[in-house]
Amino acid sequence: MLVGPSSKARTLSGGWFDLGTLAWAPGGREIWFSASRTGSRRSLWAVDLSGRLRPLDEVPGSIDILDISPSGRVLIKQVTWRAYLSGIPPGETAARDFTWFDFTMPRDLSDDGKTLLFQEWGEGGGTKGAVYLRRTDGSPPVHLGEGFAMSLSPDQKWVLARLYTTPPRLVLLPTGAGEPKPVPTGDLFVHWGTFFPDGKQVIATFWSGLGVVWNVDPTAWRTQACRVANRELTRAEWNDVAPERSYRRICG
Numbered sequence: 001m002l003v004g005p006s007s008k009a010r011t012l013s014g015g016w017f018d019l020g021t022l023a024w025a026p027g028g029r030e031i032w033f034s035a036s037r038t039g040s041r042r043s044l045w046a047v048d049l050s051g052r053l054r055p056l057d058e059v060p061g062s063i064d065i066l067d068i069s070p071s072g073r074v075l076i077k078q079v080t081w082r083a084y085l086s087g088i089p090p091g092e093t094a095a096r097d098f099t100w101f102d103f104t105m106p107r108d109l110s111d112d113g114k115t116l117l118f119q120e121w122g123e124g125g126g127t128k129g130a131v132y133l134r135r136t137d138g139s140p141p142v143h144l145g146e147g148f149a150m151s152l153s154p155d156q157k158w159v160l161a162r163l164y165t166t167p168p169r170l171v172l173l174p175t176g177a178g179e180p181k182p183v184p185t186g187d188l189f190v191h192w193g194t195f196f197p198d199g200k201q202v203i204a205t206f207w208s209g210l211g212v213v214w215n216v217d218p219t220a221w222r223t224q225a226c227r228v229a230n231r232e233l234t235r236a237e238w239n240d241v242a243p244e245r246s247y248r249r250i251c252g
Contacts, residue, residue, distance in 0.1 A: 012047045013051060013053055016035040016037060017037055017038055018035060018040055019034075019035045020034035020035060020062065020063070021034055021064045022034075023065050023066070025068055025072075026070050026072050031046070032044065032056065032074070033046075033047070033065065034064050034076075038127050039122060040081055040122040042062040042063055043059075044057040059078050060078075061078050061080035062078070062079040063077070081102070083121070085098040085099050085100075085104040085105070085118060089113065089114070090113040100118070100120060101123065102122040102123050102124050103121035103124065104118055104120060104124075105119045105120075106119075107119050107151075108149070110156055113136060116133070116135075116136055118133075119131060119148060129147050129148050129149075130143060131143070131144045131159060132144065133175055144173040144175065145171075145173045146164070148164070149161050150162060151194040151195050153195050153199045155199050158173065158174060159175060160193050160195060161173055162190050167187055167188065167190070168190045169182060170182070170185050172216065183202065185206075188208065188212075190204055191205045192204065196213075200216055201213050202216060231251065232251050233250070
């Protein structure tokens, strides 16, 4: 984005997933910057003041541009990001390596220590993130879907994840057969979520400071809604709690 002393801000280039550093090129007609369209591996680009874009360089890993001299010599930094995951499974004495791709992050562990929920970032996770579940006995991981992994249900049948949408959405991903179940968060911006100890409810917090509880059973909210309202829900109320479902009478 370019801002002048007497002009409005305007975007020179958009659609980037990850932006790094930038510097003015000699002559002031171009801006050189590091960025990536997908994943975390940034390459070097140039954009002129009219928005014309051209690629400059790429290396293994990521580039950060630090400075450009008046003669045009460029000081750059090559960055390699990695995250490793290891642990000692129950009944074993030596650590196992649970790393999958280039940036493996642990998100949750079952009570018996035998099932691990993890998240892939970087190149392996892509722009939408990747959620995985694996046994700690060394079995290969299972890809459950896109998003940011947050919590594994106590019965290990569901994973609560946050999708990279606008606004962010919550979804329940099945660890076995079945379809994902959206959690009706409306237009609120989700910050975090987790299962209750009994696994029957999830609680989510939002950037506004609000906390909301939902039933995992898709039919349980109907009984609760009827009990609280003591009447049929209006269409507006229905859209607030179940926007993904068609409106119908439920309190009869």
